[in-house]
Amino acid sequence: MSHGLYLMTALAGALYVLSPGPAFLALFSLAATHxxxxxxxxxxxxxxxxxxxxxxxxxxxxxxxxxxxALFDALGIACGLYLCYLGVKAVLSREGAATPVGSNRPLMTGVLFGLTNPKAYPVSVAMFTALTAHYASGLSWDAAPQLLAAAFVGFILADIFLVWAAGLAPVRRFFQRHGLVITRLVGVMFIAFGAKSLVDAGRSIASRS
Incomplete structure (x- = not known):
């Protein structure tokens, strides 16, 4: 199997964590206060x-x-449209949209937050689809454990970086003052990934026409 597929899967995992979204905002608001x-x-x-x-x-x-x-392209289009929808909502968000996470049980809060976030599935599908589309032939059930392991490496590296960054005093002050701007940047990034999914799906459909 191509090493490029593993690399892109790890990159997708890292970007999935690093891309500002509900968990990103929750982490930074929690670190800013605790x-x-x-x-x-x-x-x-x-x-x-x-x-x-x-x-x-x-x-x-x-x-x-x-x-x-055809179904792969349909999935890319559906997830791309949903990412764009989330992005537009974030760009149009108003003051107070980023509610700080104040909890005495951050571990359990993280578990519940991660398992119940309704945006996690379509966002992860869109992210991995967008970055592994060129390696579609290498995506198989036999490769699934290795791909999940590669994504896990990306998760860990991104989490370490985020925790380090979130605890920096300037970052904490910046987030407390400019939470709305960060929320709107969420929208820009989601729209960008959604557009990439749509473009990739469109090119694939056009190549078969």
Whole structure:
């Protein structure tokens, strides 16, 4: 199997964690008020949700890939449109949209947050679809454990970086003052990934026409 597929899967895992979204905002708001230890416990719990939703995303991507490119493209279009929808909502968000996470049990909060976030599945499908589309032939059930392991490496590296960054005093002050701007940047990034999924799906459809 191509090493490029593993690399892109790990990159997708890292970007899935690093891309600003509900968990990103929750981590930074929690770290801003309670420091790095609370943030580390939060992402440790949230990692369970990341692995769960990513496993489901791989199951969907691999299953659709084996059933044919048309369904794979349809999945890319659906997820791309949903990412764009989320992005537009974030760009149009108003003051107070980023509610700080204040909890005495950040680990359990992270677990529940990760497992119940309704956006996690479509976002993970769109992210992995967008970055592994060129390696579709290498996506198989036999490769699924290795792909999940590669994504897990990306999760861990991104979580370590986020916890470190979230605990920096300037970052904490910046987030407290400019939470709305960060929320709107969420929208820009989601729209960008959604557009990439749509473009990739469109090119695939055009190549078969």
């Amino acid at each position: 420091g790095r230890p609370a943030g580390a416990r939060f992402v440790g719990g949230h990692l369970i949700g990341d692995v769960f939703w990513t496993a489901l995303a791989f199951a969907a991507i691999i299953g659709v890939n084996q059933l044919g490119p």
